[in-house]
Amino acid sequence: MKNIPKIIINTSEAEKKFCETVIRKATNDTSEAEKKFSKTVRRKATYKTYFFNGAWGSGKTSFLKKSEEYLKKGWKVRYLKLWEIRDERSVFELALKGLYPWLNIFVNTLAISSIIISILLTPVINLGLESSLSSTFKIFFVIIGLFVAVYKALNLKTDYIYMRMLGFLTKWVKRILVIDDFDRVSKENQLESYKLFNVIHGNIPIVFIGDWDKLSDSKDNMLTDRYLSKFVDRKIELPVSLSSYDLSKSYSKEILDTYGGLDPLKREQFEIFLNKCFISDRYSLRELHNFIEFLNDELKEKKGSVQEHQFIIVLYLYVFEHHLYSQLIKNYKISKNITTFDDTTDDSDTNQHFIKDLLFNKYKDTFPQNFSDNPISYFIHDNIRNLSDEEADTIYKELLDNPDSYLSNADKEGEFLLYLKNKNIEESDQDSIVNIILNTIDKDEYFELNKGLYTCVTNSVALKNGPIDTFKQRTFDFWEEKLKDYSVGKKCHIYRKVNVFAHFYDNLKKQAKNYIDSCIQNDNGKIDYPADVAYFLVGGDYENVKESEVDLNKIYEKMNEKDILEFLKYLKIYRQGYILTAFNSSGQTIDLSDILNPILEKFSNLNEILYPPKPRS
Structure with a gap:
């Protein structure tokens, strides 16, 4: 069975022009924009802070990762995902670990080694280590071990050391800090992060990734929006060529080419559905990619046992119009094997009426069974299947050889x-x-x-x-x-x-x-x-x-x-x-x-x- 391939938007040309894009306006391509973007954030003197704006799932992080091949020329990109924090570590500690992981490993190794060596140097545990180390090393390890022990024992929560280290290192070690999905970070962590920005702002380029509208529209985030505006020097929009409308249009063509079929009338009706309902700017790139992956996986199991056009429509409802799919599940009567949409259908919603017509009035007397005759075989994750083409072919061949096999x-x-x-x-x-x-x-x-x-x-x-x-x-x-x-x-x-x-x-x-x-x-x-x-x-x-x-x-x-x-x-x-x-x-x-x-x-x-x-x- 032929799968629909994941569509990758070509960004090679845009990567050569992105610098001019971020200074002026977005172009229709993006890869050059990625290259220009990388040059922009690496400008000398005081480095700026950028907010890379786009809706959830619109491809912001993927776009930025593709541009790393330009950013990494003498620089290293580090991602800080504050919204994933599940422990009590401070933002400063996470930033230091994210920006300079080698230093974090070195400090942890030194601390643990110092404690172990200090214990081994005590008279209680005498392994002869004392004679093999100079007094200078002994004093060094004991002091470090004692400092760490006291620090942990008193459970000190000062970020002073991390602040000093970050303030020093960010002036001399080239790093680009990317704060991913900042609009999803808790209010507490957002406010705490401003202490970090006060320390490193201007020392290194900082790129926030998120949806600015979510920060500015939410009443809970008004304080965050006001503070963030003080740090962000420039807001950068996601390139237009990465819009979900263009991607849904490309996927629509792939779907039609793969599952359009040979019947001119059915193909025409299915194409109208794709043009009226599927091609849209309402979906994120992530949702579109997930839909295609979902479609490929489901049709591996159901191909040949469903009307493919109708199954794609049902899957569309499941992914993008789940309230309508829920109506089909809620109204399903197992005794009669029938279902319907709610009677409260919005008469002004022409798309909904068109979908209803395709599911319940079209594809009559076709094989495999259509949706209205056996809806349960079209429901997502249900394992009840129609008779497939392959199974019917087998029954037919056996019938020709031995009519009694039909019984x-x-x-x-x-x-x-x-x-x-x-x-x-x-x-x-x-x-x-x-x-x-x-x-x-x-x-x-x-x-x-x-x-x-x-x-x-x-x-x-x-x-x-x-x-x-x-x-x-x-x-x-x-x-x-x-x-x-x-x-x-x-x-x-x-x-x-x-x-x-x-x-x-x-x-x-x-x-x-x-x-x-x-x-x-x-x-x-x-x-x-x-x-x-x-x-x-x-x-x-x-x-x-x-x-x-x-x-x-x-x-x-x-x-x-x-x-x-x-x-x-x-x-x-x-x-x-x-x-x-x-x-x-x-x-x-x-x-x-x-x-x-x-x-x-x-x-x-x-x-x-x-x-x-x-x-x-």
Whole structure:
């Protein structure tokens, strides 16, 4: 399966022009901006403090890390993530450790070594170390060890030493301090950090990364915003070329190329969804990258068992419009396997109506099952799956080899019939499928399968064997050729069982009339399956009984009571001992006496069957 690759924006040109960008205005590219930015923050004399502004997840940190290849020429970049602090260490201690990690390691090693050596020099533990060290070293280690012990014992929390060290080192050792996600730092740590900035401000370049609007809009951060303005010399905006709108547009093209499909209408509808809903500046770069990664991972599991367009829409709701996805989960009825959006849908939200239409009204009768028919298979993290293309192909191949194998997959019949309805049958398989139908036509467990097999074979003949304007005659001729050794009565029986297409009826009506006349002329001529013949004589519609009365009276002579009841059942006006009430398009009851009276005249015994007496009250 082809995955959608992560899109990396080319910043090579922008890196050559970024210096002018930060002084003047942003360009459409960014890599040159990164290079110019690195030169700007390294200007001599008093170094400035910058605020690199951008929304959460917009790519600020990634952008800055890419520019490090220019910043690191004689300089080292150190990141201070104050929002990740989970202990009681002060901002000064963290800054010293972050800016000069080698010094932190040296001091810690020296302190621990001094304590250990001091203990080993005591009379209690005498390992001969005293004789191997000069008195100067002994005094040095003992003093250091004693200082550390007293410091820890008294639990001193002064930052004086760190302040002095930072004030000295930042004047002589080249470092660039980056304060990442400053808008996420707690108010206490933000205020404490200003002590640090008072010490090192101007000594080294400092770059804050964060969302300035969050600092200035929040009432809790008004004090922080006021103080920060005193230190920040220049605010730098994220280059426009890194906007989520451009990235979502690029990803939209990748999604369409990968999952657009070959059906022009479906592709057009899906493209409209991408243009109307997916392409937007509302999402962060991180959200877009995560969506694509999520999509690739999920379709590894679900590909072939879902309509990919609909699944992408559901995943879009899950990631970007979670309130709508939550409605689908909340409104899901497990007993009926259906779901819907809330009735309080905003009528003015055209995008929401469009999404609803794609999920519930489009992709009908398609394989794999669409969202509205089996929504649970589209829900994120649910492991209930539709029948996949691969699984359906396996069932189909086994069916051709051994029709009885189908019975073991009866629980998947509905989905497999949908698969057949959408499948183009190879010409080499047509005879095998016809034989399956003929050999199982009177087996009830194959009833629905045979209808599906007939449909897919007939559709394949219509599409492949000639021009579209002749498909009616071609498909009829195809089946007539396959059934040429059968009587008209047997053919009518097979055609009714497989639920033939409407354009077969006119030809079959003519055949039925000729067949009846032929059998009548032959005194001993038996009519095979007379109920089926009568069914096609009236075109499968009880409303045509009156106009076919002459021919029906002929066939009635060859029918018994059982045949008559079957005929009425095929016309769907009789079932299980009762005449059903028929209605016209206006909802008015249709009088069936014109249909039944001629029958009752010939079969008077059916009167009590068709009109059983009502029980006395």
